[in-house]
Amino acid sequence: MKILLFGKSGQLGWELQRSLLPLGELVALEPGSRELCGDFTRLNDIRETVRTAAPAVIVNAAAYTAVDKAENEPEHVRIINALAPAALASEAAKLGALLVHYSTDYVFDGSGDRPRDETDPVGPLNVYGTTKLEGEAAIISSGCSYLIFRTSWVFAARGENFAKKILRLAQERDRLTIVDDQVGAPTGAELLADVTAHAIRMALQHPELNGLYHLVASGETSWCGYARFVLDFARQAGIRLKTGPRDLVPVPSSAFPSPARRPKNSRLNTVKLGSAFGLKLPPWQAGVARMLTETLENHHDRA
Numbered sequence: 001m002k003i004l005l006f007g008k009s010g011q012l013g014w015e016l017q018r019s020l021l022p023l024g025e026l027v028a029l030e031p032g033s034r035e036l037c038g039d040f041t042r043l044n045d046i047r048e049t050v051r052t053a054a055p056a057v058i059v060n061a062a063a064y065t066a067v068d069k070a071e072n073e074p075e076h077v078r079i080i081n082a083l084a085p086a087a088l089a090s091e092a093a094k095l096g097a098l099l100v101h102y103s104t105d106y107v108f109d110g111s112g113d114r115p116r117d118e119t120d121p122v123g124p125l126n127v128y129g130t131t132k133l134e135g136e137a138a139i140i141s142s143g144c145s146y147l148i149f150r151t152s153w154v155f156a157a158r159g160e161n162f163a164k165k166i167l168r169l170a171q172e173r174d175r176l177t178i179v180d181d182q183v184g185a186p187t188g189a190e191l192l193a194d195v196t197a198h199a200i201r202m203a204l205q206h207p208e209l210n211g212l213y214h215l216v217a218s219g220e221t222s223w224c225g226y227a228r229f230v231l232d233f234a235r236q237a238g239i240r241l242k243t244g245p246r247d248l249v250p251v252p253s254s255a256f257p258s259p260a261r262r263p264k265n266s267r268l269n270t271v272k273l274g275s276a277f278g279l280k281l282p283p284w285q286a287g288v289a290r291m292l293t294e295t296l297e298n299h300h301d302r303a
Helices: 011-023 043-053 074-095 127-142 162-172 189-205 223-236 271-277 284-297
Strands: 002-006 025-029 057-060 098-104 145-151 176-179 211-214 248-251
Touching (some): 002 011, 002 043, 011 025, 011 057, 011 189, 057 189, 074 098, 074 127, 074 145, 098 127, 098 189, 162 223, 189 284, 211 271, 223 248, 223 284
Parallel strands (some): 002 057, 057 098, 098 145, 145 211
16 A cells, blocks of 8 residues: 655654554655655646555645744645645545545634534634635545544654743743643644554545544643643753743733734544544643653753
8 A cells, every 4th residue: 555645854744654654655755855746835746746656545744834924925825735735635536545634723713611523613713724724625525535633732752842942941031921821732743643544544444434533632731731741740850940830920812912813722522533443542741741751861951
């Protein structure tokens, strides 16, 4: 079985290279790839790449994710987040291939405090969310076999993430102000990749499993709660910090004005996913702790 992966160098794409390799022949692309095109701004070349590779499964881990910057270049964002996935879906339908795509909690308006179901009304607040929703709709209407996973607050040990930023700032400052009115579940790229591989295996054998799913770690926290967990973990690991867990100052989103509005409620209900694929998703703390352990092993500033 041949699998065509787009976005191999991102946090999720990096983990997907590991999780997908046992499934078959993996062809992994990024924008700079030479023989086949991984540049989502070149739609005709993307279509030709799919035709040439003729994969059984297409996995799209590429996206425009700079949420604030997206507000200033909506057409460019739309090409990457909506038109390119639409092109993949069209080619997948012709090939009879399964398309795996990732979306976001940003398709919702962030109101209320209940975890959102897959069937709940959408209402994105920004360009990023709007284009991701358009990408979803294009895939669903294409007639191809698909798995769409909406997720949130993605992190990985590779590259930059919220936890690493908090650790860096906590070594420099005596106190930190952190947003406390946005709630979600930090979700590891490693978890997303492993669930993806499992779901692909099952969906190929049981096409009735095709569809849209919410995929996040279990539990919930605010950004301030997330930061508190990170600092507490680092302290217990012997890392010297100027800012301790008790030195965090919770503030509302309005304290940090930004070009793009963020949803305050990023909770996603994963009951459908767990039931369909026989999964019990781990608590967000487990994934963050694992990532921090790996990160701190390379940290030399120990007490």
